[in-house]
Amino acid sequence: MKIFLIALFLLAITLGAGPGIHLVNPDPTDPGASFTTFGLPTIYVWGLLWYVVQFSVILVAYFRYWKTDE
Amino acid sequence: MNSLGELGNVPHVILGLYLLLLLALGILGYRRRQGESEEDYYLAGRGQGWVVSSLTIMATFFSSFALLGAPGMVYRDGVVFALFSLNVPVAGVAIYLLGSRIRRIGRDKGYLTPADMIADHYDSPAALRLLVALVGLLYAVPYVVIQIQAGGILSQQLFPGTDAFEIGACLLAAITMVYVVVGGMRSVAWTDVLQGGLLVGGMLLAGIAAVGVLGGPGPFFEAVAKLPPKSLSAPGTTGRWTPELLFTASLFASLGSMIQPAQWMRFYAARSNEVLRRSALIFAAVLTLCFFFGVMLVGLGGQVLYPLVDDAGEYRTTDTGAVLPHPDVGATLGEFDQILVVVLKNHLPELMGPAGVILATLVLVAIMAAAMSTADSNLHALSALITHDVYDQFVRPQGSQRERTWVGRALIAAVTVLALILVIVARRSDSNPLGMIVILGLLAIAFSTQLLPMTVDMLFLQRGTREGAIVGLITGLATIFLLSPFWSMVAGDAFGGVLGSMKKMIDIGAWGLLFNVLVFAALSWWARLRQ
Numbered sequence: 001m002k003i004f005l006i007a008l009f010l011l012a013i014t015l016g017a018g019p020g021i022h023l024v025n026p027d028p029t030d031p032g033a034s035f036t037t038f039g040l041p042t043i044y045v046w047g048l049l050w051y052v053v054q055f056s057v058i059l060v061a062y063f064r065y066w067k068t069d070e
Numbered sequence: 071m072n073s074l075g076e077l078g079n080v081p082h083v084i085l086g087l088y089l090l091l092l093l094a095l096g097i098l099g100y101r102r103r104q105g106e107s108e109e110d111y112y113l114a115g116r117g118q119g120w121v122v123s124s125l126t127i128m129a130t131f132f133s134s135f136a137l138l139g140a141p142g143m144v145y146r147d148g149v150v151f152a153l154f155s156l157n158v159p160v161a162g163v164a165i166y167l168l169g170s171r172i173r174r175i176g177r178d179k180g181y182l183t184p185a186d187m188i189a190d191h192y193d194s195p196a197a198l199r200l201l202v203a204l205v206g207l208l209y210a211v212p213y214v215v216i217q218i219q220a221g222g223i224l225s226q227q228l229f230p231g232t233d234a235f236e237i238g239a240c241l242l243a244a245i246t247m248v249y250v251v252v253g254g255m256r257s258v259a260w261t262d263v264l265q266g267g268l269l270v271g272g273m274l275l276a277g278i279a280a281v282g283v284l285g286g287p288g289p290f291f292e293a294v295a296k297l298p299p300k301s302l303s304a305p306g307t308t309g310r311w312t313p314e315l316l317f318t319a320s321l322f323a324s325l326g327s328m329i330q331p332a333q334w335m336r337f338y339a340a341r342s343n344e345v346l347r348r349s350a351l352i353f354a355a356v357l358t359l360c361f362f363f364g365v366m367l368v369g370l371g372g373q374v375l376y377p378l379v380d381d382a383g384e385y386r387t388t389d390t391g392a393v394l395p396h397p398d399v400g401a402t403l404g405e406f407d408q409i410l411v412v413v414l415k416n417h418l419p420e421l422m423g424p425a426g427v428i429l430a431t432l433v434l435v436a437i438m439a440a441a442m443s444t445a446d447s448n449l450h451a452l453s454a455l456i457t458h459d460v461y462d463q464f465v466r467p468q469g470s471q472r473e474r475t476w477v478g479r480a481l482i483a484a485v486t487v488l489a490l491i492l493v494i495v496a497r498r499s500d501s502n503p504l505g506m507i508v509i510l511g512l513l514a515i516a517f518s519t520q521l522l523p524m525t526v527d528m529l530f531l532q533r534g535t536r537e538g539a540i541v542g543l544i545t546g547l548a549t550i551f552l553l554s555p556f557w558s559m560v561a562g563d564a565f566g567g568v569l570g571s572m573k574k575m576i577d578i579g580a581w582g583l584l585f586n587v588l589v590f591a592a593l594s595w596w597a598r599l600r601q
Contacts (some may be wrong), residue, residue, distance in 0.1 A: 009163070017156040018317030021304050025313070036295045039288075041370075043304065045469035051358055054105040054159040058354050066166050068344045069386040 002065060009057045016050025071164075079429065080424075081228065081431040082478040090244050090436050095260045099253025101149030108462075110191060111254035111475045112182055112454045113339040118259060125266030125449070126348035127165060128258045128357060130332050130441030132269055133213065133444030136218030137276070137365060137437045139508040142407035146378075146393065148297065151369070154320055155361035161324035163513050168328060169346045171529045176338040178453070183451075184334040184521065185459045191528045192536040195463070206331040208517040208547075210448040214489045217445035218243050224437055227411040239493050247486040248445045250453075250478045254337060258446045265439035270356060271366035272436020276410055277427065280371035285419040289527020290367075292377045293374040298383075301373055307385070308393055318580035319512060326579060332451035355370030365410065372399070372409040375417070386496050410437070412501040452477040452485055513554055516579030520546035523583070523590045533595040534590060542590030544583040553578040 014020055022044050026033040037045045103110055117492070118486040125330070143151045172187070181187045185202035191199050219240050225238020250256050284290040305312045329332065339550075340346050376396035379385055386394040388403070395406050398416075414433055418426035460470065469477070519545055527534040551557060553573055572581055 012318065013156055013160060016533075017153040017313075017320040019313050021153070021313040025297070025304045025483060026302065028303045029518070033299070035299060036291075039295070040292050041149040041291075041294060042177045043302070043485065044149050044152055047156060050567075051156060051159065051362065053355060053374070054156065058159060058162060058351065061163075062351050066347050067170075070349060070598060 005057050005061055005065075009054060012053040012057070013049045016047055016054070021046065022048075075220065081434070084428070084431045085435060088438070089241075090502060091264065092245060092249055092261050094528050095264065096249025096252045096257040099249070099257025099260055100459060102256055103183045103254070106452075108182060108458060108471060108474055108478075109479065110256075112316035112458070113335060114255040114259060114394075115338055116177060117341050118336075118339045118345065119341055120261055120345040120348040122206070123336065123345045124352045126443075127333060127349055128353060129440075129443035130264035130336065130447040131161060131267035131327055131353075131361075132266075132273075132330070132357065132440055134217055134441040135438065135508060135511040136361070137269065137273065137412060137440045138223060138405075138407045139216075140361065141276075141365045141369040141372065141410045143508045144366050144396070145376075145409040146406040147308055147311055148301030148303070148373065149366075149370060150304040150306040150316065151293075152362065153316060153365040154323075155358055157320035157324035158358040158361060159329050159354040159470045160321060161393055162357075164325055164328040165337075165353055166347055166350035168525060168529060169333075169340070169350070170343050171335040172334060172525075173340050173343070173346060174491075180409055181338060182335075183454050183458050184331050185455070186502070188521070188524055188528065188539075191258040192524070192534070192539045195294050196542065197591070198539050198543075199459050199463065201427075201540065203455045205521055205543070206455040207456065208450065209514045210332070210452040211396065211489065212514040213448045214445050214452070214485065215492055216510055217246075217441040217512075218489055218493045219263060219497075220437065220441040223408055223440075224314075224411060224434060227408060227415055228434060231458060234490065235497060236494055238420075239490060242263060242438065242445070243486050243490045244313075245443045246445045246449065247483055250449050251482050253448060254475070255335075258450050259339070263326040265443035268432075268436045268439040269443070270360055272433045272439070273360035275364075275436070276414070276433050277322050277364035277367040279429065279433065280368040280413055283413065283421055283536050284371055290374075294370050297370075298379055299372050301370075307378060310418060312574070314576055315560070315574070318545070319491045322462070322519045322522075322577060322579045322583060323512060325522055326515040326517075329521050330515075330518040331453075331455055332447035336447075349592045360588050364508075368410050372413055375435065376409070380578075400542055402592060417433055440563045449485060453481045456481050461488035493588060512577065512579070513550075516550045516577070516582055517547065520550070520581040520582055523587050527553045527590075535594040537597055538590045538592075538594035541593055542586045545589040546586030549585045550578055553581060 021043060024042050026035050026042060034042070036042060093525060093548055094503065140151070140154065175181070175187060175247070179190065179225045184206065188202050189195050189199035220227070220236035221242025222239035225241070228233040281287055281290045300307045304316070337346065369549055376399050378393060379395065390395060392403055394403065395409070399405060399412050400408050411434065414430040418430040420426070422429065457474055462474055523542060524539050553569055555567070
């Protein structure tokens with residue numbers, strides 16, 4: 001489970017603010033390109049989505065793995 | 071049209087009250103001191119609870135970089151820079167994973183500065199101690215400079231007139247210096263609580279204000295959807311933010327910011343593991359939302375209100391082709407950073423009348439809070455580095471605790487004055503070399519990121535050697551120097567082609583880290599092999 005959480009967190013930062021942007025990045029030179037999803041800029045929605053993943057991982061780690069004692 | 075000036079002295083009164091409160095907290099910190107020891111002055115007796123710790127860590131992390139620099143960068147390059155917000159959860163995780171170990175070892179061995187721990191671990195009382203102190207200096211000085219510069223920008227927009235920039239910069243520098251000198255870590259942390267609360271509220275209010283100015287969420291995003299295609303895609307208007315560059319900047323900016331001296335000392339000052347555990351969660355939750363739904367929206371709204379393109383759809387550029395802000399925002403490349411202040415000042419009073427003026431003033435006070443809370447932490451850390459790592463070790467090891475804290479105080483005053491002079495001289499030069507806040511901030515972070523290989527090795531792996539640590543760190547710092555603007559100042563266009571290509575590929579801190587790790591690992595492996 002720990003390894004899965006670490007991998008998921010790394011995946012979230014790599015896809016959210018890294019090379020993963022290429023998957024959704026509209027081509028500014030393409031006149032037919034769509035730049036929005038649900039009315040918001042597509043890459044902004046993409047970032048929000050991966051933030052949800054990052055924070056979910058942190059929540060699980062906080063309650064299950066991060067120690068409260070010394 | 072309403073403007074900040076039409077409410078008479080209300081903005082001045084709010085700002086004055088805020089500054090007086092800071093001074094009062096500084097004096098209170100001094101009165102609550104427990105003797106004249108370095109541990110009390112620099113770490114507040116290692117007794118900070120989770121409310122103070124989480125807010126002081128937040129306030130130190132968020133500076134004018136967040137409140138002026140980030141919206142300025144979104145205003146220039148578009149929505150792609152909003153994804154930089156994803157560095158914040160990484161920093162949150164670092165607070166727990168790195169911070170809790172640093173705190174435990176620091177408490178057990180009585181460490182005061184990062185260099186104490188690193189020099190002790192690698193058994194290098196002189197070379198590594200001085201190198202680590204140098205890294206702290208290379209981080210803290212630009213960061214203090216940026217904050218003082220922000221005070222000038224704010225003043226220039228709020229109280230236009232002759233020398234408004236210089237007066238604002240001097241005021242911010244003087245008040246920050248006074249309460250840090252007087253109260254040490256206790257005052258810095260208490261003022262950070264006030265400032266942390268203000269800046270979190272200010273960031274969210276700024277976002278709400280920007281959306282409100284354009285008529286609410288629906289009309290706001292409809293208008294944003296009509297921005298030029300480059301503003302809605304990577305690599306942005308200027309082509310700077312390729313996904314690879316954004317990735318390395320986000321990843322290493324967060325880690326570099328969390329192991330810089332001021333944060334490292336906050337880990338030492340935390341009362342328990344639980345304090346850092348809670349701080350990490352609050353940090354990751356609250357601050358990322360402040361970025362995404364706060365200041366980043368100001369940059370996007372700014373592009374709608376003050377378009378970068380003219381009526382013919384062409385970008386306004388300099389003679390060399392660099393994109394310029396709208397003339398109402400500024401006339402030079404460094405003035406993109408003014409977008410938040412311009413939007414608040416010109417639109418909120420018009421939209422909401424007197425309530426808008428008060429709201430705008432509160433956000434502007436939050437900008438000041440962000441700048442002061444980072445400047446105070448870095449001045450305080452800088453004083454610890456020079457006093458404890460240099461003066462105590464090499465100049466007067468026999469000096470008393472009282473003498474050391476007073477040397478620390480004198481250093482804070484000296485560094486503040488030097489930083490202020492630098493800001494004013496740069497401002498008055500024809501081409502301001504300090505440029506945009508984000509660019510200078512990322513350079514400072516690139517330097518502190520070079521402590522990462524040693525920190526990870528020391529806390530988790532324990533495979534590195536002294537030689538590897540020293541040469542690796544020097545290699546990382548030299549790489550950043552080569553890739554920084556300093557190199558072209560010294561050597562002109564030497565290796566310009568290669569270095570220019572490298573800078574476009576990934577963040578310069580990541581390049582430094584790459585060479586640092588390679589050298590550190592190779593030399594450590596070689597040293598172990600010889601043994």
